[in-house]
Amino acid sequence: MKWIAATLLVVLLLLLPSFAGDFYINLASQILIAAIFALSLNLLVGYGGMTSLGHASYLGVAAYISALLTSRHGFGHGPAAVISIAGTTATAAFFGVIALRATGLGFLMITLALSQVLWGLAYRMSNVTNGDNGIAGLTRPMPFGISLDSAASFYWFALAVASFAYLMMAIFVSSSFGSSLKGVRDQPRRMAALGFNPWMIRWITFIYAGFWGGISGLLYVYYNKYIHPTSLSTTSSAEALLGVIAGGSGTLGGPVVGAALVLLLKNYASAYIERWNMLLGLVFLFIVLAMPTGILPGLSRLATGLRRGPR
Amino acid sequence: MQFWIIQGLNSLSLGGLLFLLSSGFSLIFGLMRLANLTHGAFFMLGTYFGAIALRSYDGLNIWVTALGAGIAVAAIGGLFERLVLTRLKTNPLGQVLVTLGMSFIISDACLLLWGGDSIPVPTPRNLQSPTRVAGFVFPTYRLVLVGCAIGAAIMLYFLLERTRLGAMIRAGVDDGQMARAVGIPVSNLFTVVFCLGAGIAGAGGVLGGPILSAYPGLDADMLPLALIVVILGGIGSLLGAFIGSFIIGFIYTFGTALFPELAYIILFLPMIFVIAFRPQGLFGRVGA
Numbered sequence: 209m210k211w212i213a214a215t216l217l218v219v220l221l222l223l224l225p226s227f228a229g230d231f232y233i234n235l236a237s238q239i240l241i242a243a244i245f246a247l248s249l250n251l252l253v254g255y256g257g258m259t260s261l262g263h264a265s266y267l268g269v270a271a272y273i274s275a276l277l278t279s280r281h282g283f284g285h286g287p288a289a290v291i292s293i294a295g296t297t298a299t300a301a302f303f304g305v306i307a308l309r310a311t312g313l314g315f316l317m318i319t320l321a322l323s324q325v326l327w328g329l330a331y332r333m334s335n336v337t338n339g340d341n342g343i344a345g346l347t348r349p350m351p352f353g354i355s356l357d358s359a360a361s362f363y364w365f366a367l368a369v370a371s372f373a374y375l376m377m378a379i380f381v382s383s384s385f386g387s388s389l390k391g392v393r394d395q396p397r398r399m400a401a402l403g404f405n406p407w408m409i410r411w412i413t414f415i416y417a418g419f420w421g422g423i424s425g426l427l428y429v430y431y432n433k434y435i436h437p438t439s440l441s442t443t444s445s446a447e448a449l450l451g452v453i454a455g456g457s458g459t460l461g462g463p464v465v466g467a468a469l470v471l472l473l474k475n476y477a478s479a480y481i482e483r484w485n486m487l488l489g490l491v492f493l494f495i496v497l498a499m500p501t502g503i504l505p506g507l508s509r510l511a512t513g514l515r516r517g518p519r
Numbered sequence: 520m521q522f523w524i525i526q527g528l529n530s531l532s533l534g535g536l537l538f539l540l541s542s543g544f545s546l547i548f549g550l551m552r553l554a555n556l557t558h559g560a561f562f563m564l565g566t567y568f569g570a571i572a573l574r575s576y577d578g579l580n581i582w583v584t585a586l587g588a589g590i591a592v593a594a595i596g597g598l599f600e601r602l603v604l605t606r607l608k609t610n611p612l613g614q615v616l617v618t619l620g621m622s623f624i625i626s627d628a629c630l631l632l633w634g635g636d637s638i639p640v641p642t643p644r645n646l647q648s649p650t651r652v653a654g655f656v657f658p659t660y661r662l663v664l665v666g667c668a669i670g671a672a673i674m675l676y677f678l679l680e681r682t683r684l685g686a687m688i689r690a691g692v693d694d695g696q697m698a699r700a701v702g703i704p705v706s707n708l709f710t711v712v713f714c715l716g717a718g719i720a721g722a723g724g725v726l727g728g729p730i731l732s733a734y735p736g737l738d739a740d741m742l743p744l745a746l747i748v749v750i751l752g753g754i755g756s757l758l759g760a761f762i763g764s765f766i767i768g769f770i771y772t773f774g775t776a777l778f779p780e781l782a783y784i785i786l787f788l789p790m791i792f793v794i795a796f797r798p799q800g801l802f803g804r805v806g807a
Contacts, residue, residue: 259615261619306791306795312611313552313553313615314754314798316554316615317746318790321747321787324743324746325786329783329784332782441739446623453616485627485630486624486631488620489623490624491620492617493624496607500613
């Protein structure tokens, strides 16, 4: 039963461009990008117990480095992608050293402050980043000579990257390292007593999450062909965090569902009202007050309840 | 020379504003273990209230306006605390997320109500003429602002150290469970401290208006400064907030004046040093 559903889903995802219009294909690409981003944040929030409010930093840094290298310095997309991912991973390693001096709310405040620093930099350092105007006129890469300019080809590209990312993160959390990460989340002192190094486990996770955040940033800038400081803002971090928590943190499917919901809400709501930030705030209040464990865990609890029959 | 003196005074006045903002943040964090991310929005709300009141009623006293806006913002903060935050007592992460959501709501409401253009706040007329001391010219309002912040610091100090309420708050900060056990109504204290913090931030917003003017995004500019002050000075410490505010005031003002593009990087250097060598902050008693 489970396998049939999974196969159906894969076929549906693969064949989506054959029956959906360009608008929906593009929407699906955006969901895939947001899903990678939310999954990477979920490694920290759900599996590591480290609630970061600055995850947009890694998306933004990767996008900005790639945009600057390709548009200003004449780099090809291949080297630019390698350099931007390396740069993002290094940023994550550096920020991790600072932020992991604290845990809990201190960690959250430091990640928020650090990401605000980057946001301010993107905004104010206008001779490099072009400030509030953003960097426009970017191009999409051509892997193996295939143009990604059509909606369908970009969708397949994003789907391939997203599937790989999902697989890699699934392996990460189900590996023995993933188990030690969950151990550190729940019982850091006992883990330390068992000879594990909680700090190192958290730091490696932080870097790994930053790496995948960077990958989603690359896709993001390829998709939009434009980058603006708002991608580094708290709103951007908060949207991802909302996706993770709404979907269900600490599950693999939850963040994907949550990210899709946030993105759909954003797209459909902004067609009718301009007040996306207010709506985002209200949804935050609603989710936290009404379903603190998220949609997917809530639904699966409901499903097991139904299968067992009425009590 | 004039440059250094003027920038020095600007630093002091920004430091004063930051103290008004971060003292409340620090108190709320210390007592409630809650990173109140709405704090920047409370400050901005105060600035907008002040801007609207001072522009529509000519000759309105800025001190009265600050008091009124402070009370209004305190009331909003109190409602938020009672209606939402108390429901999430066992869920600290949820509390932070809710304050973040609330800050989005407030900042978007300000944008909706008062538009996207920045609204300048007039300097009070009797404080407009510059003060001359020893051949140097000082903007009077900024001098007064520094005085205000110091006054507020002294009042807060007396409130915390010399009154019964202050003693209860300190007991709550040091050991909430024990304070409850000896009969201190800690959850009422939460509301009082939240209102107090929000009120100081709102009043500070009005007083900062003539310097900063009311604009969308003021909250996002002020909140990280408050976070850095509190991380630097130590969570829950009034002295830490005071010293930290002036340090950040100086670094930010001189950073923006001398290296405008790198001001944000310079701002975050002292934070890195403190976190590296003294994670609890300069004057912090409790770890974050």
